[in-house]
Amino acid sequence: MDCIFCKIIDGEIPSYKVYEDAFVYAFLDISQGTKGHTLVIPKKHVDNLYGLDERTAKAVFSVVPKLANALKKAFNPIGLNVVNNTEKPLQSVNHFHIHLLPRYENDTLNISMSNNQSLYDESKYTAVSDAIKSALNKEK
Ligand code: DGP
Numbered sequence: 001m002d003c004i005f006c007k008i009i010d011g012e013i014p015s016y017k018v019y020e021d022a023f024v025y026a027f028l029d030i031s032q033g034t035k036g037h038t039l040v041i042p043k044k045h046v047d048n049l050y051g052l053d054e055r056t057a058k059a060v061f062s063v064v065p066k067l068a069n070a071l072k073k074a075f076n077p078i079g080l081n082v083v084n085n086t087e088k089p090l091q092s093v094n095h096f097h098i099h100l101l102p103r104y105e106n107d108t109l110n111i112s113m114s115n116n117q118s119l120y121d122e123s124k125y126t127a128v129s130d131a132i133k134s135a136l137n138k139e140k
Contacts, residue, residue, distance in 0.1 A: 001045060003045055003093075003094065003095050004093055004095070005039075005041050005045075005093060005095035005097065006045050006095060008025070008027060009025050009041070009043050015027040015028070016028040018038060018067070018070070019040075019063060019066075019067060021059075021063070022043075023042060023043055023044070023056065023059035023060070024040060024041070024042060024043065024059050024060055024063050025040075025041050025042075025043055026038055026039065026040045026041070026063065026067055027039055029099065033099075033101055033109050034077075034101050034102055034103060034104060034107045034109050035075055035102065035104065036071045036074060036075050036077070036100075036101075036102045037099065037100070037101050037102075038067060038071065038099075038100040039097045039098070039099060039100075040060055040063060040064060040067060040097065040098040040100065041060070041095060041096065041097045041098075042056045042059065042060050042096060044056055045095055046095070046096045047094050047095070047096065048086045048087055048091060048094070048096050049084055049086045049096060050086065050087075051096070052096055060096075060098065061098075064082065064098060064100065067100055068080055068082075068100060071100060071102045072102070075102050075104075077102035077103050077104055078103050078104060078105055079102075079103045080100060080101060080102050080103060081099075081100075081101040081103060081109070081111050082098060082099070082100060082101075083098070083099040083101060083111065084096075084097070084098050084099065085099075
């Protein structure tokens with residue numbers, strides 16, 4: 001399969017590895033959106049979040065706090081963002097990955113949440129939560 005991250009895991013493409021176990025590989029993101037920007041990936045190829053099985057999800061997400069604490073210790077950031085981009089056009093590399101982005105005063109990363117609370121009343125919140133619950137029930 002022509003996947004950059006599979007090639008990184010196999011050592012065909014070099015990377016700055018920071019962590020590895022039987023299921024997970026973590027390495028510096030080439031873009032270094034902030035200093036220490038790290039990607040955590042499953043060794044098993046999974047395109048994106050939608051295809052992640054529970055065992056692989058557990059393996060990948062379970063190393064996130066360990067790595068976050070290492071980044072905190074190494075660089076003393078003011079905080080840290082955990083980001084996942086799922087599917088194009090958000091996702092540029094088609095192998096599931098979690099971005100760990102330590103944050104610093106005056107860094108150039110732009111992640112902001114919108115607050116649309118003023119657009120929502122009880123019926124809208126109920127409709128949205130019902131849609132999610134109904135989709136969850138259909139998944140079973
Ligand atoms: P996303 O847009 O969420 O799919 O992020 C993909 C990230 O992968 C992006 O921040 C840059 C990084 N990336 C792409 N190619 C390489 C590579 O060859 N080596 C490393 N270390 N990172 C890469």
